[in-house]
Amino acid sequence: MYLSRMNTLDVQKYLQSSDTILIPVGSLENHGLHMPLGTDALIPDEIARLLNEKSDILIAPTVNYGATDDLSGFPGTVSIGTEGLIHLLRAICDELYKYGFRRFLILNGHGGNTAAIQAVGIHLYRKGAYLANLNWWLMAGQLNAEWAGGHGGGEETAAIMAVDETLIKREYIDLPESFKNDLSDSLPYAAWQNVSFKGATVTVPREIKDISDNGWLVHSFKGDVPSRASKEWGKEMLSAMADYIADFEKEFAKVRLPERSFPI
Numbered sequence: 522m523y524l525s526r527m528n529t530l531d532v533q534k535y536l537q538s539s540d541t542i543l544i545p546v547g548s549l550e551n552h553g554l555h556m557p558l559g560t561d562a563l564i565p566d567e568i569a570r571l572l573n574e575k576s577d578i579l580i581a582p583t584v585n586y587g588a589t590d591d592l593s594g595f596p597g598t599v600s601i602g603t604e605g606l607i608h609l610l611r612a613i614c615d616e617l618y619k620y621g622f623r624r625f626l627i628l629n630g631h632g633g634n635t636a637a638i639q640a641v642g643i644h645l646y647r648k649g650a651y652l653a654n655l656n657w658w659l660m661a662g663q664l665n666a667e668w669a670g671g672h673g674g675g676e677e678t679a680a681i682m683a684v685d686e687t688l689i690k691r692e693y694i695d696l697p698e699s700f701k702n703d704l705s706d707s708l709p710y711a712a713w714q715n716v717s718f719k720g721a722t723v724t725v726p727r728e729i730k731d732i733s734d735n736g737w738l739v740h741s742f743k744g745d746v747p748s749r750a751s752k753e754w755g756k757e758m759l760s761a762m763a764d765y766i767a768d769f770e771k772e773f774a775k776v777r778l779p780e781r782s783f784p785i
């Protein structure tokens with residue numbers, strides 16, 4: 522059930538039997554030239570749509586913007602930063618809390634959002650509620666190792682093929698990775714924002730546009746090239762995610778809520 526399609530009486534009725542709500546959270550950011558900017562929201566939207574076919578869980582409108590400062594500078598990427606996402610998500614959850622919601626399932630599509638989601642989760646915990654963060658792309662890789670992947674690679678490409686194949690620009694699917702040793706030749710690029718030195722990696726936060734021409738960094742997720750994606754893979758994977766969340770939600774609903782750790 523979609524919150525935006527209900528009226529206030531429907532919500533009151535729902536709250537008589539459940540205090541759970543699912544909030545998809547995405548991002549608007551460059552995913553390489555073969556992928557749409559809305560990838561990280563479009564995929565959670567599709568999982569939520571599949572979930573809606575098999576569960577009575579209430580689904581809130583998707584948060585389409587996220588914390589993606591490192592991909593800023595590629596035209597079309599719009600980041601609200603970690604602070605922006607904390608404020609937005611906390612405000613949404615606090616409003617829902619006011620009406621009685623106590624179990625918040627975040628269906629997250631973007632790794633950069635996790636710090637903000639974690640902060641809001643602790644905030645809700647201190648108010649006697651629980652937040653569960655479902656990072657779909659990590660969980661999919663745990664359910665099936667062949668699905669594992671990352672930013673703009675086979676996993677996300679397969680998922681977008683399942684959403685709408687016409688969103689994939691196939692002429693760019695075989696582009697070379699195109700990353701640069703932007704710091705120095707002695708501190709070569711390792712993965713994402715890391716550099717390698719004497720057998721270990723060190724994170725040096727910087728904008729990805731200075732590391733890669735196209736913003737696709739499959740090197741971070743060994744072998745996860747977008748050309749290995751297929752629509753069948755995407756369909757199977759997103760359907761498995763919807764099944765998993767439907768089962769998880771049932772268990773999560775049985776959990777006793779936390780005692781408030783201090784007055785609010």
Ligand SMILES: [Zn+2]
Pocket residue numbers: 552560561630631671672673677
């Ligand atoms: Zn993504």
